[in-house]
Amino acid sequence: MARSMQMVAPEPTQQEHAMFAYFLRIIFELLDRAEELLDRAEHSRRDTYLSSAVDLFELERRMRLIEARD
Incomplete structure (x- = not known):
């Protein structure tokens, strides 16, 4: 019978956890x-x-336009 070889990833070390946390930050x-x-x-x-x-009326119109977009 052939033995199946399973690849098991090693657990991350504390230093690797710290590096990942730093990277995320x-x-x-x-x-x-x-x-x-x-x-x-x-x-x-x-x-x-x-x-x-150019005048107060145009300014008010533009302000209303901006508020309507938000």
Whole structure:
């Protein structure tokens, strides 16, 4: 009879667990930073759009348009 050889993965060590946790923390920090940068870009775009209004009525119209999108 032929013996079947099973490949068993070794259990991760404590150091490997710590490295994985560190890696996940870095990924989440990068995602938070990307969200912050995108939020700043959106605010900048809206500020530019609103500041290009020629009068108060146009500004109010643009503000209502932005609020309706949100």
